[in-house]
Amino acid sequence: MSNPTVIENQKLQNETVINVRPPRKSRDYQQISIYKDVNPLDWEDWHWQLKHRIRFKEELAQIIKLTPEEEKGLDKAKGRLSMSITPYWASLIDADDPDCPIRRQSVPVAAEFSVSPHEMADPCAEDRDSPAPYLVHRYPDRVLLLATEHCAMYCRHCTRRRLVGDHEEKDGDPLTKFDAAIEYIKSNRKIRDVLISGGDPLTLEDEALENLLAKIRAISHVEFLRIGTRIPVSLPQRITENLANTLKRYSPVWMSVHFNHPKEITKRCKLACDMLAESGVPLGSQTVLLKGVNDRPFIMKRLVQELLQIRVRPYYIYQCDPVRGTQHFRTPVATGINIIEKLRGHTSGYAVPTYVIDGPGGGGKIPIGPNYILSQAKGKYVLRNYKGKIYTYQE
Numbered sequence: 157m158s159n160p161t162v163i164e165n166q167k168l169q170n171e172t173v174i175n176v177r178p179p180r181k182s183r184d185y186q187q188i189s190i191y192k193d194v195n196p197l198d199w200e201d202w203h204w205q206l207k208h209r210i211r212f213k214e215e216l217a218q219i220i221k222l223t224p225e226e227e228k229g230l231d232k233a234k235g236r237l238s239m240s241i242t243p244y245w246a247s248l249i250d251a252d253d254p255d256c257p258i259r260r261q262s263v264p265v266a267a268e269f270s271v272s273p274h275e276m277a278d279p280c281a282e283d284r285d286s287p288a289p290y291l292v293h294r295y296p297d298r299v300l301l302l303a304t305e306h307c308a309m310y311c312r313h314c315t316r317r318r319l320v321g322d323h324e325e326k327d328g329d330p331l332t333k334f335d336a337a338i339e340y341i342k343s344n345r346k347i348r349d350v351l352i353s354g355g356d357p358l359t360l361e362d363e364a365l366e367n368l369l370a371k372i373r374a375i376s377h378v379e380f381l382r383i384g385t386r387i388p389v390s391l392p393q394r395i396t397e398n399l400a401n402t403l404k405r406y407s408p409v410w411m412s413v414h415f416n417h418p419k420e421i422t423k424r425c426k427l428a429c430d431m432l433a434e435s436g437v438p439l440g441s442q443t444v445l446l447k448g449v450n451d452r453p454f455i456m457k458r459l460v461q462e463l464l465q466i467r468v469r470p471y472y473i474y475q476c477d478p479v480r481g482t483q484h485f486r487t488p489v490a491t492g493i494n495i496i497e498k499l500r501g502h503t504s505g506y507a508v509p510t511y512v513i514d515g516p517g518g519g520g521k522i523p524i525g526p527n528y529i530l531s532q533a534k535g536k537y538v539l540r541n542y543k544g545k546i547y548t549y550q551e
């Protein structure tokens with residue numbers, strides 16, 4: 157039996173020889189039998205991608221050989237957080253490897269349907285901190301607007317699985333549904349930052365998104381907008397010239413993109429990020445620490461270094477929230493602290509995100525990391541650096 161750790165270490169050593177890795181080519185979709193006749197223009201059309209999302213077991217079984225755990229998971233995944241995989245994302249899946257990080261994030265397994273004692277439907281108590289429909293107000297100067305309940309691809313570790321999925325949205329007119337939320341922002345002059353998330357707001361049509369951006373931008377005390385999305389990773393075809401120009405018109409618009417694994421950084425994804433960066437949208441990444449996906453320091457290091465190459469600044473690593481059915485993804489907190497220990501000082505400071513735990517019950521993001529202060533007394537700080545060498549700073 158070969159030892160996987162030894163193999164990974166060898167890979168790591170090989171990697172240090174090649175410093176700059178070009179972004180990966182995704183598996184040529186025409187090699188996948190059900191897509192072999194798809195016209196490249198259709199493949200590039202985001203509406204085509206959405207229309208042809210993989211939703212059912214029978215479709216997925218044509219692309220990958222399902223494990224019994226996946227079959228059980230697929231039989232149960234209905235309604236909220238049903239399965240949905242874009243053909244593009246499916247083309248990144250390793251059909252022969254049940255541990256493929258792309259596959260684990262998108263294909264339901266039986267373990268999702270067992271709920272552990274500390275898990276909750278709404279671990280961050282967002283529903284409690286909601287002063288108007290679709291709005292979460294937790295911090296003094298910024299709000300979170302949940303613009304839609306749909307995504308291009310449903311992540312199996314989703315923290316808003318209580319809301320998100322392929323069900324029919326019951327709410328009414330997209331032109332008026334955010335009126336109360338917008339009134340709340342208008343009447344609260346402390347709000348200078350509006351984070352539009354969901355669901356994935358980039359699943360909205362350009363006109364609906366622009367309508368929302370325009371209404372929020374029209375509020376004089378709102379200094380900037382941000383969009384939380386996974387679209388550049390799960391459906392990069394959605395980043396069209398028209399979308400990029402729209403975002404440019406409402407500048408400053410920042411974007412936080414959910415990236416979890418270096419395999420997600422393909423040539424196609426890079427192209428989408430380039431278009432955004434060139435439209436003046438500063439890009440940050442949000443990463444969820446997931447067992448067996450990105451919980452090893454060398455994978456996380458490769459991810460953050462490759463993100464800088466596509467002009468994405470690593471922003472947060474999240475401890476996986478105790479949301480119902482995600483126990484199989486959760487790592488010990490020490491795993492996350494060790495990842496930061498292996499990044500800080502060892503690579504560019506720009507590559508080091510902040511590791512946070514979203515305080516269960518509504519505490520907000522709490523930064524967690526290695527301790528560099530060994531002792532402190534009478535204006536004397538005894539510190540250690542990233543190599544463990546000890547230094548004294550006298551105040």
Ligand SMILES: *Cc1c(COP(=O)(O)O)cnc(C)c1O
Binds near residue numbers: 292294298299351521
């Ligand atoms: C994450 C989050 C924000 C934004 O937090 P930042 O640390 O400023 O990125 C705002 N509101 C809510 C409810 C959040 O969960």
